[in-house]
Amino acid sequence: xxxxxxxxxxxxxxxxxxxxxxxxxxxxxxxxxxxxxxxxxxxxxxxxxxxxxxxxxxxxxxxxxxxxxxxxxxxxxxxxxxxxxxxxxxxxxxxxxxxxxxxxxxxxxxxxxxxxxxxxxxxxxxxxxxxxxxxxxxxxxxxxxxxxxxxxxxxxxxxxxxxxxxxxxxxxxxxxxxxxxxxxxxxxxxxxxxxxxxxxxxxxxxxxxxxxxxxxxxxxxxxxxxxxxxxxxxxxxxxxxxxxxxxxxxxxxxxxxxxxxxxxxxxxxxxxxxxxxxxxxxxxxxxxxxxx
Amino acid sequence: xxxxxxxxxxxxxxxxxxxxxxxxxxxxxxxxxxxxxxxxxxxxxxxxxxxxxxxxxxxxxxxxxxxxxxxxxxxxxxxxxxxxxxxxxxxxxxxxxxxxxxxxxxxxxxxxxxxxxxxxxxxxxxxxxxxxxxxxxxxxxxxxxxxxxxxxxxxxxxxxxxxxxxxxxxxxxxxxxxxxxxxxxxxxxxxxxxxxxxxxxxxxxxxxxxxxxxxxxxxxxxxxxxxxxxxxxxxxxxxxxxxxxxxxxxxxxxxxxxxxxxxxxxxxxxxxxxxxxxxxxxxxxxxxxxxxxxxxxxxxxxxxxxxxxxxxxxxxxxxxxxxxxxxxxxxxxxxxxxxxxxxxxxxxxxxxxxxxxxxxxxxxx
Numbered sequence: 001x002x003x004x005x006x007x008x009x010x011x012x013x014x015x016x017x018x019x020x021x022x023x024x025x026x027x028x029x030x031x032x033x034x035x036x037x038x039x040x041x042x043x044x045x046x047x048x049x050x051x052x053x054x055x056x057x058x059x060x061x062x063x064x065x066x067x068x069x070x071x072x073x074x075x076x077x078x079x080x081x082x083x084x085x086x087x088x089x090x091x092x093x094x095x096x097x098x099x100x101x102x103x104x105x106x107x108x109x110x111x112x113x114x115x116x117x118x119x120x121x122x123x124x125x126x127x128x129x130x131x132x133x134x135x136x137x138x139x140x141x142x143x144x145x146x147x148x149x150x151x152x153x154x155x156x157x158x159x160x161x162x163x164x165x166x167x168x169x170x171x172x173x174x175x176x177x178x179x180x181x182x183x184x185x186x187x188x189x190x191x192x193x194x195x196x197x198x199x200x201x202x203x204x205x206x207x208x209x210x211x212x213x214x215x216x217x218x219x220x221x222x223x224x225x226x227x228x229x230x231x232x233x234x235x236x237x238x239x240x241x242x243x244x245x246x247x248x249x250x251x252x253x254x255x256x257x258x259x260x261x262x263x264x265x266x267x268x269x270x271x272x273x274x275x276x277x278x279x280x281x282x283x284x285x286x287x288x289x290x291x292x
Numbered sequence: 293x294x295x296x297x298x299x300x301x302x303x304x305x306x307x308x309x310x311x312x313x314x315x316x317x318x319x320x321x322x323x324x325x326x327x328x329x330x331x332x333x334x335x336x337x338x339x340x341x342x343x344x345x346x347x348x349x350x351x352x353x354x355x356x357x358x359x360x361x362x363x364x365x366x367x368x369x370x371x372x373x374x375x376x377x378x379x380x381x382x383x384x385x386x387x388x389x390x391x392x393x394x395x396x397x398x399x400x401x402x403x404x405x406x407x408x409x410x411x412x413x414x415x416x417x418x419x420x421x422x423x424x425x426x427x428x429x430x431x432x433x434x435x436x437x438x439x440x441x442x443x444x445x446x447x448x449x450x451x452x453x454x455x456x457x458x459x460x461x462x463x464x465x466x467x468x469x470x471x472x473x474x475x476x477x478x479x480x481x482x483x484x485x486x487x488x489x490x491x492x493x494x495x496x497x498x499x500x501x502x503x504x505x506x507x508x509x510x511x512x513x514x515x516x517x518x519x520x521x522x523x524x525x526x527x528x529x530x531x532x533x534x535x536x537x538x539x540x541x542x543x544x545x546x547x548x549x550x551x552x553x554x555x556x557x558x559x560x561x562x563x564x565x566x567x568x569x570x571x572x573x574x575x576x577x578x579x580x581x582x583x584x585x586x587x588x589x590x591x592x593x594x595x596x597x598x599x600x601x602x603x604x605x606x607x608x609x610x611x612x613x614x615x616x617x618x619x620x621x622x623x624x625x626x627x628x629x630x631x632x633x634x635x636x637x638x639x640x641x642x643x644x645x646x647x648x649x650x651x652x653x654x655x656x657x
Contacts, residue, residue: 029434034434035434035437035438037437037441082631082635085635086634086635087635087638090371091432091433091434092367092371092373092433093634093638095373095433095434095437096373096572096576096630096634097630097631097634097635099375099569099572099573099630100573100626100627100628100629100630100631100634101627101631102569102627103566103569103573103623103624103626103627103630104623104624104627104628104631105627106620106623107620107621107622107623107624107626107627108620108624110616110619110620110623111616111617111620111621111624114612114616115616115619115620217565220445220565221445224438224441224442224445224446227438227441227442228438228442231435231438235434260453262449262452262453263453265445265446265449265450266446266449266450266453268442268446269442269443269446272438272439272442273427273439276427276430276431276435276439277427277430280430280431280435
């Protein structure tokens with residue numbers, strides 16, 4: 001029982017991070033109909049910037065803020081410099097370009113920082129507090145939950161309640177009409193990329209201390225898990241991404257706790273295949289006729 | 293969406309419509325056989341002309357070519373993007389390693405055993421490819437890319453999970469027989485490797501080239517261009533997609549098996565996600581959907597790391613910096629090239645070459 005509670009809490013904490021990362025994927029997918037395969041690499045790049053700032057100044061929190069800012073800037077940069085110029089006629093093109101970005105970013109990180117693991121410090125204790133004899137939450141888990149909660153509700157508020165959010169949704173839904181109505185569609189797209197990349201950077205900052213550490217390839221498996229989470233929820237649904245993230249986090253935690261951590265990648269693949277074959281639109285997708 | 297599509301066909305269709313219609317000159321099979329024979333003779337001549345290390349490099353190009361040719365058929369002609377071909381190569385490579393070790397343990401010797409092992413590698417990769425292909429036939433665009441990406445990340449990790457069979461990160465060694473004595477006692481091993489991989493790759497290319505020109509090749513392209521129209525024309529779309537995936541998997545498996553035979557070992561590190569991205573990059577830069585493009589891509593895969601190595605040697609760098617540059621500079625160049633090619637010249641190298649050739653021909657006539 002003790003173990004089950006521990007694994008559940010650990011899974012939820014990990015799942016919250018996957019949820020944020022999946023949310024970032026969904027943001028770009030809704031805005032630009034592109035699955036950003038470079039998101040993991042971009043997030044790692046932001047985390048490396050944070051690492052540099054933190055070691056130079058000795059302040060974790062300064063690095064944390066810098067990571068998010070770097071993520072925002074990198075997202076805007078990728079959209080303006082690369083993605084905007086890609087021919088979107090075939091859905092393959094943006095995917096291939098994103099993979100080129102993965103190679104480029106990982107190579108640059110490898111050249112600057114080297115291809116070895118660097119320790120990623122956690123700002124708070126990761127050992128669990130005990131409540132009534134049960135080891136429940138660590139301060140770090142609480143920090144993760146709080147941060148993700150703030151980000152998710154902030155995004156929900158932004159998209160549902162603010163004029164900017166309305167414009168972003170309009171630009172994604174009907175670009176031509178929005179342009180006629182005076183919406184800066186290109187700017188909204190860049191903003192979407194920046195926001196998504198910022199959220200991705202935040203997720204990387206939260207997940208890296210619980211993994212092996214900083215490495216140019218550190219987010220590869222996280223990306224696959226988050227993609228699975230986004231697919232479980234349906235690529236079009238932000239609430240679905242959050243639920244999908246928690247589901248994937250719990251599943252991975254149980255698999256690694258009860259069956260061995262070596263099996264977690266396989267579990268992700270099986271879950272991804274199962275969801276895509278049984279319910280390709282995700283658990284939260286409205287019923288639509290598929291265009292063959 | 294459908295309205296714009298009807299008004300403006302995709303660029304590749306326009307390009308194909310603009311190309312002069314190929315007149316059938318004799319049998320396609322005979323023509324391809326002649327090309328393959330010529331290439332084979334050229335390869336033998338080259339293998340005597342260059343030093344052993346170049347022979348080894350050419351053999352590596354041949355092994356990569358096997359995989360890139362299959363991938364370009366799948367992605368370029370059938371429109372399915374696979375990021376999992378590195379994993380399929382790993383399947384072939386590990387099968388060859390397991391088979392060769394099993395033969396060696398039982399004390400069996402003989403040159404034909406390697407052929408048997410390569411065959412087993414193809415069969416096992418076909419099985420894996422069929423499973424992935426059946427899933428892939430139901431998926432489109434980014435979903436397919438995501439699944440195959442997961443395959444590429446997960447499959448090499450399996451070598452560590454089941455380290456009783458695959459020996460974890462260390463991998464397995466691949467015992468391969470020396471060249472047959474009939475070739476003489478001092479026959480260089482690298483030349484033998486080139487002959488082996490060259491023969492296997494040319495055979496695979498011959499089959500692929502015929503497949504592309506056959507009824508199946510036409511159904512591949514029809515499914516890529518418009519699934520609805522293909523279905524209306526009586527083509528079974530899902531079956532065609534699975535077939536394309538299986539064919540592509542078979543060549544990838546053979547390519548991986550040849551790489552294992554060349555390196556005399558297999559380890560999960562050699563078949564990482566980066567390898568899958570490299571293969572994709574090679575076919576895109578070479579020119580999607582053309583076997584000649586796959587050749588350019590395979591050459592690039594071997595030549596570029598070598599080239600960056602010689603460039604970094606020109607500068608006097610501290611060993612640590614040199615090591616970082618050497619591993620990562622080719623990656624960075626690949627990445628930039630991929631992005632630039634995708635944006636500026638989607639036809640790749642072979643597209644540029646054939647455009648150049650057409651312009652020259654037009655000027656002459």
